[in-house]
Structures are given as structure tokens and as C-alpha cells.
Amino acid sequence: MISATRSATHTIVISRGQSRNPEKRGLEQAIADAVGKIESVDVLVIPHLYDLPKSSESFQKLSDIEGDLVVVSWIYGRAAHWVLDRNGIRGQFGEVQLGAPDDDEDSDVEATPETDQDDTPVVDRVTDLHPRPDRQIHCIDLKVGNDPTAFITEVQRIIGHEPSPADTSLPIIGGKIVQVDEATSRRWYPVIDFSRCTNCMECVDFCLFGVYGVDHGENILVEQPDNCRKGCPACSRVCPENAIIFPQHKAPAIAGAEIEGEEGFKIDLSVLFGAPATGDDPIATAARERDEQLLLAGRNAVGIDDQLSKRQAEAQTKPKDTLDKLIDSLDQFDL
Incomplete structure (x- = not known):
């Protein structure tokens, strides 16, 4: 017998903001609901990344995931990547196009001759000495817009999903939404x-x-x-x-x-x-x-x-x- 379900192959993480602003919560929920309907996608909704201790249930669930991640949060993508890294959720920087500079704006920079590069001393970075795993971690910054469609489209691009009218009408197949509710307090640390x-x-x-x-x-x-x-x-x-x-x-x-x-x-x-x-x-x-x-x-x-x-x-x-x-x-x- 052929099963109608399929195990999820992509995990999308929605990190909620510290604010209870209804517009922000609405944006988070709209993204979670939409990507949760994509076949073979799991959605994990967690509190604010930065406020979570390493022993939290959220990081325990994230540590069980071995594949690529798409993390949507209210902090800069670079910040989110290294918050995850310090808590043992490690990988390579995955490309994110949403919010990135336009190619036209960067064309002059790319065309600039690299005349001084040969004179620049090579310095070992910690990641050169201790490479991270090969998996991709794509971190999307929710501050770049307020239209859920833009974020949903970016997630679809990253996971290679071709949207169709059926995505908005069919029930969830193979994917699921898991929400972690745990108490956090605002933190400040480097x-x-x-x-x-x-x-x-x-x-x-x-x-x-x-x-x-x-x-x-x-x-x-x-x-x-x-x-x-x-x-x-x-x-x-x-x-x-x-x-x-x-x-x-x-x-x-x-x-x-x-x-x-x-x-x-x-x-x-x-x-x-x-x-x-x-x-x-x-x-x-x-x-x-x-x-x-x-x-x-x-x-x-x-x-x-x-x-x-x-x-x-x-x-x-x-x-x-x-x-x-x-x-x-x-x-x-x-x-």
C-alpha cells in the first residue's frame, strides 16, 4: 500500500519577537501557517533566540535536527547565525536574498580592481581552525518588511519549492507545526x-x-x-x-x-x-x-x-x- 504522507525534509524555525505587538505576532503566525502547508516541511515556533538558555527545550529540539535550517527571527541574520552557533546549532551561512542589497547597487563594488589584496596578511579565523558542519543555515531577518508574502516566497526559494494554487487549499501533507512555549526573560550578552x-x-x-x-x-x-x-x-x-x-x-x-x-x-x-x-x-x-x-x-x-x-x-x-x-x-x- 502506498502511504499518502511523506516524512519532512526541511525545517523552518520561526523565532518569535520579544514584543507582544499584534502586527508582529500576526506576521509570525502568517508565515508559520503558510509554510506549514508546504509538503515535506516541518515548522518549529520558538521564543526569541537571544533570550533562550542553552538548556532550553527549544535548543534541545533544534539540536535533534541534522539537516539544513531556515531560521526566521527579529535579529540580523548574522546575529541569529552566531546565537545558534554558541548554542551548538552549527553550519554554514546559507544564502538569503530577501533584504540583501540589489545587484545594481553592488555592480561598481564588484568591478573594482582588487589591487591591494595580495598585500593583505592572511589571518587565521576561529572557523578556519575549527570548521563548521557542511549543512546550510539560512537566517532571515523579519525587520526587513511586513508583508508575509515576501518571507513565504523567500522560504520557498530557499527550499526549492514551486508554489501552486493547491498550496493554499490542500491540508498539510508530511509537514507539521510544533510550537514551544517556555518562559524567557530578556537578556543582554555578547x-x-x-x-x-x-x-x-x-x-x-x-x-x-x-x-x-x-x-x-x-x-x-x-x-x-x-x-x-x-x-x-x-x-x-x-x-x-x-x-x-x-x-x-x-x-x-x-x-x-x-x-x-x-x-x-x-x-x-x-x-x-x-x-x-x-x-x-x-x-x-x-x-x-x-x-x-x-x-x-x-x-x-x-x-x-x-x-x-x-x-x-x-x-x-x-x-x-x-x-x-x-x-x-x-x-x-x-x-
């Missing part, structure tokens, strides 16, 4: 992008709250995430590789937006206009933010120590990048 991290230990030396540590292989890790001071992103400012993410920070570059090349340049502009009015460089800003948290914790401020002074001096001797040149040009205007 997430490391190991595709950028070089294990330089700057964050270990800078943080005075015991957040960072090293594993048995002498690799950096966020050892005590809940020791982190709420709202403080100081360590991300001193990271020389921009590898530290705070997914809930208001500045896109700190929250996990892509910051490579020209697209990163555009994002850095938004950070520029939200920067402290004092005009401090990132290291001075980081030192001030750290001191504020030390004082709030009843400890003594340390200011810019010898190590930070050395970092400042090194930064000042580096050639100016695109953003530095723009700032210099803005200074010439009589605003």
Missing part, C-alpha cells in the same frame, strides 16, 4: 562571530566582569553571559575584527548587520550619526562605557589603561579607510 574572530583575547583583557573565558582548546568563548552589564556594548568597540555582536543594540554594526565593503560603509554611516556627541574614538567610548558600569557595580573606574592606550596608538597609525575619509570631507563643510 555573541562572537567566529568567522571574524582571530582569538586575539582583546575582549578577555578588556572586560572586567568575567563574561569571557577560554575553552580547553584555548579558544575564546562567552563563559558567563549573564555577568554582562545590560546595555553596555563596550567590548564590541575594542574588538579589532568587529567580531562581537550585541543583537539588541540600536546601532546596526554592533547588532550584527553586515559591515564588509561598501555595504558596511553605508551601515557605518548610521552608526556615525548615532555616535556620542563628544566625538570620542571607539576606544575612548568603550573605556567610558566600561567605567560607567564599574561605578554602577560599586567598583573603581579604570579609564584608558596601558593596553587601550597601545590600541589607540596603533589605530591612529593605520591608513584611513572609507569612513575616515568621509568624516574628513564632512569636516571641510561649513555646517
Whole structure:
């Protein structure tokens, strides 16, 4: 006898937002309902990724999944990828086209001759030394729009599903929707992008709250995430590789937006206009933010120590990048 059902081969994860905003909840539900009707698709609805502890039921269910994942959440795709990674859900970056820059906008960048690449020293990243599994993890950012159709279409593209009128009328075949309801509280802690991290230990030396540590292989890790001071992103400012993410920070570059090349340049502009009015460089800003948290914790401020002074001096001797040149040009205007 031929069975009418088929085992699911794709898993779509919907990570709910922290807000109870009915429009946001409606968007989440619309996506879950639509993709749940696709044959051979399982849908897992979980609380906000960033707030879940590693021991949560949600991560336990995710750890049982061996195949590719499509994760839809309210944080930047890069941030979501590394939140999953720190909780043992690992894989390669899967392509996401929704919300990506248009090809026309990037054509000039792609056509630019790579004249200086040969002179760039090769630096080992943690993922070079410890490669992740081959499976694809596609992380879609719900902040890029409010039309469920756009997200549903992107999921269909990723899993190679050709939509048909029957998708909206037939019952679920082979797929199912599982919702995990577990209590969470809002958290604030750093997430490391190991595709950028070089294990330089700057964050270990800078943080005075015991957040960072090293594993048995002498690799950096966020050892005590809940020791982190709420709202403080100081360590991300001193990271020389921009590898530290705070997914809930208001500045896109700190929250996990892509910051490579020209697209990163555009994002850095938004950070520029939200920067402290004092005009401090990132290291001075980081030192001030750290001191504020030390004082709030009843400890003594340390200011810019010898190590930070050395970092400042090194930064000042580096050639100016695109953003530095723009700032210099803005200074010439009589605003």
C-alpha cells in the first residue's frame, strides 16, 4: 500500500519577537501557517533566540535536527547565525536574498580592481581552525518588511519549492507545526562571530566582569553571559575584527548587520550619526562605557589603561579607510 504522507525534509524555525505587538505576532503566525502547508516541511515556533538558555527545550529540539535550517527571527541574520552557533546549532551561512542589497547597487563594488589584496596578511579565523558542519543555515531577518508574502516566497526559494494554487487549499501533507512555549526573560550578552574572530583575547583583557573565558582548546568563548552589564556594548568597540555582536543594540554594526565593503560603509554611516556627541574614538567610548558600569557595580573606574592606550596608538597609525575619509570631507563643510 502506498502511504499518502511523506516524512519532512526541511525545517523552518520561526523565532518569535520579544514584543507582544499584534502586527508582529500576526506576521509570525502568517508565515508559520503558510509554510506549514508546504509538503515535506516541518515548522518549529520558538521564543526569541537571544533570550533562550542553552538548556532550553527549544535548543534541545533544534539540536535533534541534522539537516539544513531556515531560521526566521527579529535579529540580523548574522546575529541569529552566531546565537545558534554558541548554542551548538552549527553550519554554514546559507544564502538569503530577501533584504540583501540589489545587484545594481553592488555592480561598481564588484568591478573594482582588487589591487591591494595580495598585500593583505592572511589571518587565521576561529572557523578556519575549527570548521563548521557542511549543512546550510539560512537566517532571515523579519525587520526587513511586513508583508508575509515576501518571507513565504523567500522560504520557498530557499527550499526549492514551486508554489501552486493547491498550496493554499490542500491540508498539510508530511509537514507539521510544533510550537514551544517556555518562559524567557530578556537578556543582554555578547555573541562572537567566529568567522571574524582571530582569538586575539582583546575582549578577555578588556572586560572586567568575567563574561569571557577560554575553552580547553584555548579558544575564546562567552563563559558567563549573564555577568554582562545590560546595555553596555563596550567590548564590541575594542574588538579589532568587529567580531562581537550585541543583537539588541540600536546601532546596526554592533547588532550584527553586515559591515564588509561598501555595504558596511553605508551601515557605518548610521552608526556615525548615532555616535556620542563628544566625538570620542571607539576606544575612548568603550573605556567610558566600561567605567560607567564599574561605578554602577560599586567598583573603581579604570579609564584608558596601558593596553587601550597601545590600541589607540596603533589605530591612529593605520591608513584611513572609507569612513575616515568621509568624516574628513564632512569636516571641510561649513555646517
